[in-house]
Amino acid sequence: MDSKRDKDQDAECEKITAVLLKSRTGEFDLESILFLKLRGVGKIKLVFHFKNALLFLNNVLLCLLGIHDLGCIGECINLERLDLSGNNITNLAPLASLRLLSVLNLSANRISNLEPLRSCEALQNLNVAGNIISSIESLHCLQPLRKLENIRLKDNTYNFTNPVCRSASYRTVVLEMFPNLKVLDGERIVGRGSDLYQLCKDIDDTIKAGLYKNGQLIEHPDCKPWVDDSYWEIKRSNNAIIEEAYKQFNDVLHECRLLNNRATHVISQTERSMSLKKQPKQYAI
Incomplete structure (x- = not known):
C-alpha cells in the first residue's frame, strides 16, 4: 500500500x-498565474555510500526526482515569469503557447532542442545553462x-554549461546571431552596456589602478564591509509581484556571496604566493 502511494506521489x-x-500558486484558475517557480520539485532519495563522501554527494544529486513532463503548463497562457531549473525536462513543446512569457529559467535540465521557444515572442531573458545544447544551429530558432536581450548558456557560479560553449568561436558567433543582445552568460556586452555598466567598469579600473604603485602591489589594512549585513534584508509581503522580486533578489544576492567567497579565496592565495616570493632564499653551506 505504501509502495503504491509513493509511486503516485x-x-x-x-x-x-x-x-x-x-x-x-494559490490560484484557482490557471490563466491567472503570472509567476511560477517549480525549481527542482520532488523528493531527494538518499543513497548512502560511506567509502567516498564525494561519490555519496553525487549519488544524492543524481537521485533527485524532478519534473520531466510539462503537462498542462501550456494552459497558463498569461504566464510572464517561469523557473523550471533543476529538473529532468527534455521536451519544451508545451511552452509554445506562452506568448507573454518574458523570463524563462531552464537551467540544469536535459534540453537539446529549443525549437518550441520560437513562439514565445515576448521572451527577453532566457537561461538554459547546464543542458545538452550541442551546436550553434540549435540556437537559430531563437533569432x-x-x-530577447539576455541569454545564458553557461554559468560559472554553478559550473553549468552546454557542449556548444566549448567552441572557440562560440561567443563571437552568438553575438553575431543576436545583434540586440545586451547580456551573454551573465556578462554585459562591452560597447552596448548601460551607463551603469560603464560607471561600474570605471570604478573597477580605478580600484585596480590604486592597488599598484610602480608595478608593486600596495598593502592595505583589512577592509570592512561598506554596509551592515542586515542592510539588504527585505520585509516580506503578501503581494505576488513583490514576493517574486524578493525571490529574484535573494537569488542574485546568493550568487554575489558565492563570487565574494571565491574572490576572497583567490586574494588569499595570491597574497600567500607573493609573501613566499618576498622571503630571502636560503642556501645550504
Missing part, C-alpha cells in the same frame, strides 16, 4: 498537473525573438 512530482500548479 512520484508521478505527481514528475508531471506538471493542474493540482500542482494551483497548490503552488525571430526580437525582444
